[in-house]
Amino acid sequence: MSETFVIIGGDAAGMSAASKAKRDDPDLEVVVFEKGEWVSYGACGLPYYIKGEIQSLAELVSVTPDEFREKRDIDLRTGHEVTAIDPDAKSVTAVHEGGTLEQGYDHLLIATGAEAVVPPVDGVDLEGVYTLGSMSDGKELREYVARARSNESFQQPDRGPACQYLETCSGPVGVVGGGYIGIEMAEALAANDFEVHLFQRGERLLKGFSEETSAAVAEHLREEDVAVYLESDVEDLAGNERVEAVVTDEDRVPVEMVLLGTGVRPRTDLAADAGIECGETGAIATDNYCETNSSDIYAAGDCAEATHTVTGESAYVPLALTANRHGRAVGQTVAGRPTAGGDIAGTAAVKAFDLEAARTGVLDHERARDAGFDPVTRTIDANSRAGYYPEDGTVTVTLTADRDSGRLLGASLVSEYGEGAVHRSHALVSALEEGASVFNLENYDLAYAPPFNTTWDPVLVAAKVLAGELH
């Protein structure tokens, strides 16, 4: 008799697992419960949909529900919310429009994802306050932008090059949070000619990146007419029915809309109710094979922890690649070939108007010391192409390494968009994943030609400077 693989959640981790398991073992019965209607969607694309560069939500979907059902033979049940897991009986309970059902499993994957964190202040329930965690959030935001732009009061002088879509426009709007979502949404809103006010609690944007990267991004946002408020504690969203102002410890900024980009937290209630352990990060704890403390129950994606390749400790870094990779590994394991999900390096990339930035590993010295390293950090600025080449820009590279071993611990890069900070970060991730030292790295035989870099690519310059400090 064939086995049954049940998956809770139909986004990246869930559908990667479903597809891989079914492909590797066509006899397996694969059942996916998704409480919404959308599956396998690229939530990372939502800011570009809201910006107006992508015309329909459907474009963000890589595989449709019908394709999963018909071409991949996966029993995908949208509109089904799993309300309980019974590890002893090896079954789950799902609620749907027509009632309730029980589904037995041989293997279970929890891929319930993450949800937007709403800060504990008054006014977050006012009309005009949004988060960006789901396709429906994206739809609402795009509709808001369209409504605002069709409004006759939306009349202001052209605000410069960011104004690609309209000749007259309005605002002001508030973005709370200076991480990826906050910055991408600032770009999306400014491109639609809103006057954007961005509030960040900490002293810099993109706190996981280097200080130099954060500073470059903040400066650039200001050049693009975004009002950036740092060390700004949002105390209250004011208004009656609709939001009217962001109130911080220092300012009261009138706004017509607020986007909360204040992070996400793993959805773990279902797992916790079934006695499945969460780690210190608050996400579901797993072993190398993404298996939880309850046998035959796996967790992957934005609801689960992963092992950090530098510290060796559990970390919570909910991003798309890990969800895909770990989901796929679980699918392969369930189909009969045990496959480790692999570590994470905490790598991330962001486009911020006309800049691009990436980071990986551990840059924070306290965290590096806790993991037993003696961190040293250096930052360099270098030409992105041969100085004489007509196109040219600057790449700023920050590297952190362990003093004695020279082992690369972390990196952060920023450049003009198109000048290669993000693709160059790939080289540093590779080095990091292999436990390479900057003494090796400075001698890498990287590709060189004048249209692409200087003879010593900025990555090599950074390694050389840092290695010189360690000797």
Added chain:
Amino acid sequence: MSETFVIIGGDAAGMSAASKAKRDDPDLEVVVFEKGEWVSYGACGLPYYIKGEIQSLAELVSVTPDEFREKRDIDLRTGHEVTAIDPDAKSVTAVHEGGTLEQGYDHLLIATGAEAVVPPVDGVDLEGVYTLGSMSDGKELREYVARARSNESFQQPDRGPACQYLETCSGPVGVVGGGYIGIEMAEALAANDFEVHLFQRGERLLKGFSEETSAAVAEHLREEDVAVYLESDVEDLAGNERVEAVVTDEDRVPVEMVLLGTGVRPRTDLAADAGIECGETGAIATDNYCETNSSDIYAAGDCAEATHTVTGESAYVPLALTANRHGRAVGQTVAGRPTAGGDIAGTAAVKAFDLEAARTGVLDHERARDAGFDPVTRTIDANSRAGYYPEDGTVTVTLTADRDSGRLLGASLVSEYGEGAVHRSHALVSALEEGASVFNLENYDLAYAPPFNTTWDPVLVAAKVLAGELH
């Protein structure tokens, strides 16, 4: 008494060594003999100078002779040709306009570079036949382009988007050789609206790259109206005083000019005359510290061999980064801190009109087998950015790995210019340099965001596909 470090040749390797040695040990007397007038120039930029994107040769010079003399305190003697080395007496003989001199040394670096290979056919001495090995070659070619363009016979219809500089133009011109120089010069000449005929002896362009890369570049050159002749043996350059035609085994193609891009060979006569050993490649043999068989005599740059990181064997890959890196290492060694030059990976990059391509390591199966590997190769095409993102292109990635160990042996990438083939190759060089396997590589936590790649970067897709073949 201070020691003397003598360097023969004032380009990348020589001046890197001079600068580093003097910086690390200011007491060292550093003497550089350069037979020409130019030092420390970016010969890699010459095609872009000829194309017209760079306005003066001086822009290609990173540090001028006077700066070396005055700011870096280096005894740089341009117009001095070294004619003999006496390893027993530890001295060299140099000829200059005013006569001949002897210079003693404690340490000697031979950095005599490479010279263009002229194929053994009739007509290579005709007027209108050029090579591109030196600054003066570049100057002559630019002058040729300017003369041709000011000629009244230079009248033809616009040849399309490549025609950036003139509305009317002429040709035809021949380029012999389908390597970097041939392709970059085809671009430079086509941009100036010459009708370009490119002759390649072998069955594909860029023979060190993958077949897929070669095919993509050939197809693109043809789209750009370059006539590409493959498996075309040039037998003769015909003409009386001036070249009039390229004669191959199959064609007689009328041309007004010919550029020979048929490779380079190391300048080793001086070394050989002094009893310094050359390796099987024909270049000067060195150890890990770039030292030759003659003690205190080093060789670096385009005249010397280096160790290939994949095969462990000596190889001759005359490129700018190695010259800089090995020169710098010799400078450091001479200044008192013995420093290995480091291996090479045979990495190279080229822009070909609106394409970019890079390669590294060993792709050739016979060569891989000779080095003890069991090579397997796969090629994938993948979106360069999220499919829904407005800018988009394709990256083609070829990877070769050892069947049993999965060790990455080589890579070749090609994409539209700006879509990241070259910067992505950095990740593969890093993996190669660290001896990484594709089983590790497919799990790298590379940066992802929709403006830069798909969730699985093309590099990961390629590793995943190849790893799947090996399992």
